[in-house]
Amino acid sequence: MVSKIDNALSFQSQALGLRAQRQQLLAGNIANADTPNYKARDFDFSTALKAAVAGRSNGSLALHTSAAGHIRTSTDAIPARLMYRVPTQSSADGNTVEMDVERAQFSENAIHYEAGLTFITHQIRTMMSAIQGQ
Amino acid sequence: MSMFSVFNIAGGALTAQGIRLNAVASNLANADSVAGPDGKPYRAKQVVFEATPVNGQAAQGVRVRQVVEDASPGRRVYDPRNPAADEKGYVMMPNVSVVDEMVNMISASRSYQTNADVMNTAKQLLLRTLTLGQ
Numbered sequence: 001m002v003s004k005i006d007n008a009l010s011f012q013s014q015a016l017g018l019r020a021q022r023q024q025l026l027a028g029n030i031a032n033a034d035t036p037n038y039k040a041r042d043f044d045f046s047t048a049l050k051a052a053v054a055g056r057s058n059g060s061l062a063l064h065t066s067a068a069g070h071i072r073t074s075t076d077a078i079p080a081r082l083m084y085r086v087p088t089q090s091s092a093d094g095n096t097v098e099m100d101v102e103r104a105q106f107s108e109n110a111i112h113y114e115a116g117l118t119f120i121t122h123q124i125r126t127m128m129s130a131i132q133g134q
Numbered sequence: 135m136s137m138f139s140v141f142n143i144a145g146g147a148l149t150a151q152g153i154r155l156n157a158v159a160s161n162l163a164n165a166d167s168v169a170g171p172d173g174k175p176y177r178a179k180q181v182v183f184e185a186t187p188v189n190g191q192a193a194q195g196v197r198v199r200q201v202v203e204d205a206s207p208g209r210r211v212y213d214p215r216n217p218a219a220d221e222k223g224y225v226m227m228p229n230v231s232v233v234d235e236m237v238n239m240i241s242a243s244r245s246y247q248t249n250a251d252v253m254n255t256a257k258q259l260l261l262r263t264l265t266l267g268q
Contacts, residue, residue: 020136020259023256023259024136024192025192025193027144028143028188030252031146033245034241038185124266
């Protein structure tokens with residue numbers, strides 16, 4: 001029974017987790033808007049979500065560890081390849097952050113995150129009304 | 135919880151931009167300081183930003199790597215009545231470019247605003263997450 005509820009909510013929760021990770025990545029891009037030679041990065045959300053739902057983490061940047069002495073990289077690796085953004089107007093200091101693009105993506109991602117929250121909330125409400133039968 | 139890292143990233147960016155604004159204030163205040171504590175004209179200070187990893191996550195924050203002194207030559211101004219003038223009547227002025235510093239100031243203040251905005255968005259999203267399922 002618990003696993004059924006878990007399954008019902010897992011898609012949206014995975015989507016939310018990825019949205020949060022993307023939000024963080026975009027915040028990093030915005031923070032480094034004035035850093036010389038910083039390359040803006042992002043990942044393809046639909047690919048990442050498909051991989052996360054399928055339980056794969058192919059193409060992730062986590063290092064393969066085969067011995068105890070190996071250094072483990074980030075534990076919650078993004079299940080998609082991190083890619084560099086292609087700038088439309090490159091700057092002289094090698095920075096590829098375009099503030100309008102990053103701001104637009106950041107706002108879009110925030111709205112999608114809120115949409116995900118709304119979806120989960122309504123799923124829970126649906127289940128609650130089914131349980132209570134009122 | 136990766137959304138909390140947004141606060142670290144944007145907060146670090148606010149600090150870095152604050153330091154940059156501080157350097158701008160120092161440069162503008164000393165735009166006409168012909169002699170510093172060492173008897174030489176004031177030299178413009180510039181901050182160098184650097185991308186820095188945030189606790190093992192994919193996103194990168196920003197920090198000030200170092201504050202460098204501008205190596206460009208200072209202005210020579212003809213002012214024979216100035217006590218700091220040489221035998222030909224020229225005074226070495228600081229190498230502060232007021233126009234450059236104003237541009238720097240506007241850029242720093244815009245970046246500061248953007249990062250404060252990023253923090254606000256992340257806060258809103260987290261608050262919405264707290265009310266999940268209600």
